[in-house]
Amino acid sequence: MPGHTGDTMPTCNHCGAHVSERFARVFADENGDIHACISCSANAGIAEVARERARGT
Numbered sequence: 536m537p538g539h540t541g542d543t544m545p546t547c548n549h550c551g552a553h554v555s556e557r558f559a560r561v562f563a564d565e566n567g568d569i570h571a572c573i574s575c576s577a578n579a580g581i582a583e584v585a586r587e588r589a590r591g592t
């Protein structure tokens with residue numbers, strides 16, 4: 536089992552769940568923070584997050 540702390544799985548800041556690197560690349564903000572994962576988005580609506588990002592740039 537990998538025990539080193541070199542590779543950090545991207546995690547959702549909201550619930551702490553692991554997300555895929557691809558998901559992180561799309562939804563992380565400029566600080567690398569992911570404000571909602573797939574399961575969070577099912578509840579909260581990730582469209583809001585995407586809209587915030589679109590406005591930021």
Ligand SMILES: [Zn+2]
Pocket residue numbers: 547548549550551552571572573574575576
């Ligand atoms: Zn989450």
